[in-house]
Amino acid sequence: xxLTVNYLGQLRNFAGxxxxxxxxxxxxxxxxxxxxxxxxxxxxxxxLLADDGSLxxxxxxxxxxxxxxxxxxxxxNDGDRLTLMTAIAGG
Amino acid sequence: MPPELTSExxxxxxxxxxxxxxxxxxxxxxxxAAALVSRCGGLGGPVAQELAAAGIxxxxxxxxxNLKPSDLNRQILMTHDWIGKPRIESIxxxxxxxxxxxxxxGVPENVTEENVEQLVEQVDIVFDCAPLFxxxxxxxxxxxxxxxxxxECAMFDMEGQVTxxxxxxxxxxxxxxxxxxxxxxxxxxxxxxxxxxxxxIGVMEGIKILSxxxxxxxxxxxxxxxxxxxxxxxxxxxxxxxxxCGGV
Ligand SMILES: [Zn+2]
Numbered sequence: 537x538x539l540t541v542n543y544l545g546q547l548r549n550f551a552g553x554x555x556x557x558x559x560x561x562x563x564x565x566x567x568x569x570x571x572x573x574x575x576x577x578x579x580x581x582x583x584l585l586a587d588d589g590s591l592x593x594x595x596x597x598x599x600x601x602x603x604x605x606x607x608x609x610x611x612x613n614d615g616d617r618l619t620l621m622t623a624i625a626g627g
Numbered sequence: 628m629p630p631e632l633t634s635e636x637x638x639x640x641x642x643x644x645x646x647x648x649x650x651x652x653x654x655x656x657x658x659x660a661a662a663l664v665s666r667c668g669g670l671g672g673p674v675a676q677e678l679a680a681a682g683i684x685x686x687x688x689x690x691x692x693n694l695k696p697s698d699l700n701r702q703i704l705m706t707h708d709w710i711g712k713p714r715i716e717s718i719x720x721x722x723x724x725x726x727x728x729x730x731x732x733g734v735p736e737n738v739t740e741e742n743v744e745q746l747v748e749q750v751d752i753v754f755d756c757a758p759l760f761x762x763x764x765x766x767x768x769x770x771x772x773x774x775x776x777x778x779e780c781a782m783f784d785m786e787g788q789v790t791x792x793x794x795x796x797x798x799x800x801x802x803x804x805x806x807x808x809x810x811x812x813x814x815x816x817x818x819x820x821x822x823x824x825x826x827x828i829g830v831m832e833g834i835k836i837l838s839x840x841x842x843x844x845x846x847x848x849x850x851x852x853x854x855x856x857x858x859x860x861x862x863x864x865x866x867x868x869x870x871x872c873g874g875v
Contacts, residue, residue: 554854594808625783626758627757
């Protein structure tokens with residue numbers, strides 16, 4: 537299936553793109569995040585995933601513009617918009 | 628009761644008192660209010676400037692260090708002639724020139740564990756404009772403890788995030804971001820216009836809270852992206868197990 541993935545904050549710099557259409561094999565959010573980490577490298581992955589592979593609490597995830605609970609991630613469907621957002625503090 | 632306006636103040640603030648729902652009552656509330664702004668650079672500078680121009684009664688500004696050339700692309704309260712000298716002196720001088728009616732207390736330090744309680748005690752509202760998460764978390768913790776509203780303004784590159792924290796009612800900063808983000812660096816890409824956008828949005832939130840008009844961003848985060856010109860309001864949720872506001 538195909539997702540639109542939006543990168544916000546520092547993720548955008550590591551990915552080098554604001555948004556992209558991406559074919560994924562699984563509708564599991566964690567699988568998608570892991571595959572993005574493989575594609576975009578260590579700095580990108582470190583923002584999203586802790587050393588034990590779990591999702592960092594400082595990451596906000598939106599599916600079709602609605603925030604989702606990290607302990608109850610929904611299954612993604614073809615055409616969904618997945619937004620990955622991180623904390624920023626520029627002043 | 629909020630203080631009366633002088634005839635000079637009525638003349639200065641006349642055009643904003645025409646704003647629906649604000650009026651002279653709103654202006655008097657603003658005159659009777661005090662705000663902490665920390666820090667006062669690319670984001671806090673426009674915050675302090677717009678609050679002073681709008682007629683807030685008192686500003687407490689916390690900002691340490693000496694002015695560097697690389698500050699000048701965005702820190703609009705700094706002037707070229709002040710390079711190498713304390714930033715806070717440039718800030719207080721410029722605010723005094725802009726609005727001599729505003730009482731400005733300049734503190735030549737950034738927020739620390741030692742000074743945060745005393746800084747927050749002096750004011751009715753806090754504008755968090757700090758570039759480091761440890762300062763942000765300190766202000767959040769102290770605002771929750773003292774029950775004071777916190778306007779959270781943040782930016783990175785061409786993006787911004789603004790929210791309003793009302794202790795006991797809305798998620799606090801630690802509800803939203805329960806840990807120090809691992810990759811955040813002290814230096815970040817910034818245009819002054821992007822940080823000023825976050826600051827101006829934050830100031831309007833503060834003015835609305837202090838004067839009692841309009842719905843604020845309490846419990847919602849406004850995200851903007853000046854690269855793509857997308858803007859979005861994201862609903863936020865409290866964390867019942869939040870280490871900072873869980874018991875409030
Ligand atoms: Zn909290």
